Amino acid sequence: MVSERVPAGEARHLGQRERFDTLAARNALFAVGDVITVRVRRADGALAAFRVPYRKRMRVLDALISIAENEAPDLAFRWFCGSKMCGTCAVRMNGREVLACWEAVEPEMTIEPLRNLPVVRDLVVDRAPFDRKVEALEPWLERPAPYPGFPEPLTHTTMKGASKALDCIGCMCCYSACPVIGLGDLTDFAGPAPLVQLGQTALDPRNDPGKVARSLARTGIFNCVSCYKCEEVCPAAIPIVTQVIEPLKAKAALLVPGMAKHAQALRAVVAERGIVDPTALVLRVRGLKAMREWLRALRLLVRGKIDPIKTLFRRNTPARAAAARLLRKDRS
Amino acid sequence: MYGVACVGKGAAPPRLMHARPGNAISSRAQTVSLKWAAMQVESTDVVIVGGGAAGCYAALELHRRGVKTTIVCKGLIGKSGASIFAGNLVLSGRALGNSEEQARNTAEFLIKYHNQFLIDQNWARGCAQWIEKVYYPELEEAGLYLRRDNHGNVVTSPGKVRGVAANLQGNSGVPFMDLRRKQVLRAGIPRLEETVVTALLRRPDESVCGVFALNLVTGEYRVVLARAVILATGYSDRLHARSTGTREMSGDGIAMAWRVGATLANLEMQWWHTNDIADPPSWQRMQVYPNPMLGSEKSARMVNAEGEEFFNQQQDDPLAYGPYTVQLKALARQVHAGKARYDGGYYAGFDYCDAREVEAYTTYGKAFRQLGLDFPKAMVECAVTAHYRQGGIDVDTRTMRSSVPGLYVAGGLGGHSNGLIGLASYDGKVVAEGVAGELAQLDTSALPDAEVRQETLRLEALRTTRRDGVAVAQVKDKLRAIMWEKVGVEKSEASLNSALEDIVRIRLDLLPRMRLASTGRVMNYEWLDAIDVTNMVDACELIVLSSLERKESRGPFIRSDFPLQDNVDWLAANLMIRTGNGHRFAKRPYQTPFFQPNFDRKPNLAVSW
Numbered sequence: 001m002v003s004e005r006v007p008a009g010e011a012r013h014l015g016q017r018e019r020f021d022t023l024a025a026r027n028a029l030f031a032v033g034d035v036i037t038v039r040v041r042r043a044d045g046a047l048a049a050f051r052v053p054y055r056k057r058m059r060v061l062d063a064l065i066s067i068a069e070n071e072a073p074d075l076a077f078r079w080f081c082g083s084k085m086c087g088t089c090a091v092r093m094n095g096r097e098v099l100a101c102w103e104a105v106e107p108e109m110t111i112e113p114l115r116n117l118p119v120v121r122d123l124v125v126d127r128a129p130f131d132r133k134v135e136a137l138e139p140w141l142e143r144p145a146p147y148p149g150f151p152e153p154l155t156h157t158t159m160k161g162a163s164k165a166l167d168c169i170g171c172m173c174c175y176s177a178c179p180v181i182g183l184g185d186l187t188d189f190a191g192p193a194p195l196v197q198l199g200q201t202a203l204d205p206r207n208d209p210g211k212v213a214r215s216l217a218r219t220g221i222f223n224c225v226s227c228y229k230c231e232e233v234c235p236a237a238i239p240i241v242t243q244v245i246e247p248l249k250a251k252a253a254l255l256v257p258g259m260a261k262h263a264q265a266l267r268a269v270v271a272e273r274g275i276v277d278p279t280a281l282v283l284r285v286r287g288l289k290a291m292r293e294w295l296r297a298l299r300l301l302v303r304g305k306i307d308p309i310k311t312l313f314r315r316n317t318p319a320r321a322a323a324a325r326l327l328r329k330d331r332s
Numbered sequence: 333m334y335g336v337a338c339v340g341k342g343a344a345p346p347r348l349m350h351a352r353p354g355n356a357i358s359s360r361a362q363t364v365s366l367k368w369a370a371m372q373v374e375s376t377d378v379v380i381v382g383g384g385a386a387g388c389y390a391a392l393e394l395h396r397r398g399v400k401t402t403i404v405c406k407g408l409i410g411k412s413g414a415s416i417f418a419g420n421l422v423l424s425g426r427a428l429g430n431s432e433e434q435a436r437n438t439a440e441f442l443i444k445y446h447n448q449f450l451i452d453q454n455w456a457r458g459c460a461q462w463i464e465k466v467y468y469p470e471l472e473e474a475g476l477y478l479r480r481d482n483h484g485n486v487v488t489s490p491g492k493v494r495g496v497a498a499n500l501q502g503n504s505g506v507p508f509m510d511l512r513r514k515q516v517l518r519a520g521i522p523r524l525e526e527t528v529v530t531a532l533l534r535r536p537d538e539s540v541c542g543v544f545a546l547n548l549v550t551g552e553y554r555v556v557l558a559r560a561v562i563l564a565t566g567y568s569d570r571l572h573a574r575s576t577g578t579r580e581m582s583g584d585g586i587a588m589a590w591r592v593g594a595t596l597a598n599l600e601m602q603w604w605h606t607n608d609i610a611d612p613p614s615w616q617r618m619q620v621y622p623n624p625m626l627g628s629e630k631s632a633r634m635v636n637a638e639g640e641e642f643f644n645q646q647q648d649d650p651l652a653y654g655p656y657t658v659q660l661k662a663l664a665r666q667v668h669a670g671k672a673r674y675d676g677g678y679y680a681g682f683d684y685c686d687a688r689e690v691e692a693y694t695t696y697g698k699a700f701r702q703l704g705l706d707f708p709k710a711m712v713e714c715a716v717t718a719h720y721r722q723g724g725i726d727v728d729t730r731t732m733r734s735s736v737p738g739l740y741v742a743g744g745l746g747g748h749s750n751g752l753i754g755l756a757s758y759d760g761k762v763v764a765e766g767v768a769g770e771l772a773q774l775d776t777s778a779l780p781d782a783e784v785r786q787e788t789l790r791l792e793a794l795r796t797t798r799r800d801g802v803a804v805a806q807v808k809d810k811l812r813a814i815m816w817e818k819v820g821v822e823k824s825e826a827s828l829n830s831a832l833e834d835i836v837r838i839r840l841d842l843l844p845r846m847r848l849a850s851t852g853r854v855m856n857y858e859w860l861d862a863i864d865v866t867n868m869v870d871a872c873e874l875i876v877l878s879s880l881e882r883k884e885s886r887g888p889f890i891r892s893d894f895p896l897q898d899n900v901d902w903l904a905a906n907l908m909i910r911t912g913n914g915h916r917f918a919k920r921p922y923q924t925p926f927f928q929p930n931f932d933r934k935p936n937l938a939v940s941w
Contacts, residue, residue: 056611062614086407102702140514156482159480204477
């Protein structure tokens with residue numbers, strides 16, 4: 001149990017601290033000359049093992065460069081800047097997404113390509129599906145009024161959300177970590193990285209709301225399950241869920257109400273009853289269509305997932321007043 | 333449509349394993365089956381090589397004028413190259429309440445500190461006016477967020493020369509180039525990414541008419557024919573053991589332009605960062621920014637091995653907004669006193685500042701924290717890194733035309749100024765106007781079969797020949813070590829001549845014996861390295877020859893055998909001109925209409941800039 005107050009933005013590192021796995025700890029794990037074991041997923045699908053001598057303050061990228069220079073000159077991995085700006089060197093290290101140039105090495109590392117994107121060769125993934133998604137969202141500014149000239153009136157208070165999203169380097173760590181993207185074509189979810197790219201202009205007060213609505217309508221944003229996997233891996237430390245996706249959802253609910261049917265129904269049910277009543281939720285979301293799915297309804301009934309009797313006759317629960325109060329507060 | 337002429341039947345055709353059409357980006361591209369290979373050939377009005385600030389702006393300007401362009405980028409547009417590294421945006425003219433004095437200071441900084449007078453001052457004046465009147469409004473209108481405070485004021489760094497930042501200081505290049513990338517996408521400008529131009533193609537009259545390229549992802553060749561070619565491959569490269577350039581920068585622009593006969597200027601004027609973090613090796617361009625901080629009167633300070641401060645920009649030289657030369661000279665004095673080395677043993681940081689003060693508008697604390705250092709109390713060890721090259725390809729600054737018809741240059745590759753993201757953008761504008769103005773006199777060419785065939789054979793030989801030779805990475809490392817040791821911060825005729833001998837040995841002995849581990853075509857970075865290292869050898873040799881020619885010290889160019897800065901004989905462009913049997917040098921004096929050096933000869937280390 002952590003009793004101290006957690007500073008803003010640090011919540012994600014709590015687990016690491018408990019495991020004594022902070023950056024400082026990992027930076028101090030090695031002495032120069034120690035040998036690191038690196039296993040790399042190669043193009044043939046097998047893991048190739050290499051032993052790399054530790055160099056001062058070594059990053060994952062240094063280990064890969066060392067392998068390519070000394071042992072496997074044909075190892076394919078993409079990188080340009082080596083200083084957390086180009087966002088092209090992301091890989092998975094021991095199962096989690098990292099930016100190779102930014103992450104300290106570990107004594108035993110398994111390096112694999114990012115998930116959810118086609119692998120071109122070894123650690124290089126095809127960025128084209130991401131590029132196409134971003135382009136389809138048209139993440140640019142359309143001004144509702146003519147540009148007033150430099151410098152235009154604008155405060156950081158109104159730009160805060162967009163400003164966070166502007167830290168995005170398009171490294172695709174979040175895209176690889178996202179379990180909803182992992183479902184493939186089952187949903188039309190654009191994914192965290194394209195949403196952050198969209199957030200750069202959609203959360204910008206200078207953008208035309210109509211334009212933002214058109215973009216948001218193509219995001220499938222309500223498929224996001226707010227699991228925070230994206231935030232956990234973001235090397236730029238962007239609060240992706242709390243400061244980008246949630247504000248975008250709020251915008252979508254306002255500008256494209258049809259998209260938020262489920263979320264709004266849930267909210268209405270909770271406000272009305274103080275609990276999540278599955279029957280009421282199903283009826284509100286599916287409407288009369290729910291009747292046609294009577295077989296499924298029967299199944300839910302048998303399993304005790306829905307309880308129409310309760311729904312019809314027990315509207316007043318003690319939680320009702322509290323829920324209504326909280327939701328009112330939230331809205332203000 | 334394209335002249336698929338019969339070519340020399342004697343030579344054996346190279347084996348092309350996967351000769352099939354690549355992903356067609358331009359609808360005009362078509363697969364041409366030549367006798368020796370199948371490749372995509374397309375034609376456009378202007379082909380732009382490079383996807384940084386200069387290349388993107390040129391493409392957008394030409395697009396606005398209805399000129400068809402294709403961008404060919406060795407990396408990814410807006411993500412590779414040097415432009416993403418722009419930490420700050422300098423305010424010029426009277427922008428954002430700059431006083432008359434501050435406007436003059438910015439100009440003086442640009443001409444003196446940033447170019448040591450090796451600059452066309454009229455070009456610089458036009459550039460400053462454009463930055464003030466057009467550049468900032470254009471960027472902001474397109475959506476660039478110039479950092480505001482909560483009251484709506486644009487946050488600037490105070491002082492004699494002021495700067496602003498896109499979102500965060502230290503990271504301005506990232507949203508800036510991301511914006512350019514999206515502008516290019518939105519305009520629908522055809523782009524070939526991760527595609528390396530390996531040769532400029534020429535018409536029979538030797539004018540440039542297109543490029544030969546290799547798609548690194550698929551391993552397929554691509555020819556783009558055009559009425560004009562704009563080279564915008566950037567200012568920097570990885571020619572030294574420590575370099576600020578991105579991975580893919582290998583002096584390609586210099587080497588390819590020289591091969592088609594372009595005149596070069598001031599190639600020896602290599603700039604250095606003294607404030608890049610020494611370890612890890614891959615962080616060699618991670619800076620402890622020395623520039624004035626946004627919203628604070630302070631700047632980073634540097635201390636020697638004994639903990640004595642030897643540089644603090646805002647205190648030592650407030651006019652030096654980008655203080656790299658002042659800093660380098662301060663370090664040189666420490667090195668001479670045995671209190672620092674060029675490859676380490678000195679430290680930089682913000683230990684006298686408050687963390688909140690530094691991090692209000694900057695990214696500066698992040699690298700320290702990532703290394704597990706206590707920010708801002710801890711200082712971090714730094715080392716010198718090769719940075720900008722002030723020189724490059726000689727251009728007519730009114731049109732950016734090189735000495736070769738059909739070949740234009742924009743951005744840091746040009747020999748007319750040191751790089752800066754604003755200057756590179758201005759070049760994009762000038763070159764677009766220059767090319768558009770001269771386009772009527774430039775024709776599309778038929779496919780130059782012989783050149784295409786020769787280049788195909790060269791690249792195939794690099795890929796497939798397996799000899800009992802050296803690994804490509806070793807050749808690269810060796811070359812970079814030579815450049816670091818003998819063509820580093822301080823050089824002399826002896827060290828340069830020794831470097832020249834070493835480079836010639838690499839060219840004759842190692843280059844022909846390079847061995848690739850894999851002959852695969854897809855994402856074969858070793859093949860790319862083999863192509864790169866050939867360019868690097870050429871570029872290095874040209875740089876060493878130019879360095880031998882300039883017999884003075886000037887700014888960051890330090891010759892231990894010629895320690896004086898010589899404004900009588902060397903206030904001049906050091907031109908390297910290609911001749912039938914080699915090269916010759918020529919001097920072209922600079923005019924100094926607005927700012928003049930106020931001495932004839934003086935020890936360079938005694939001059940602040």
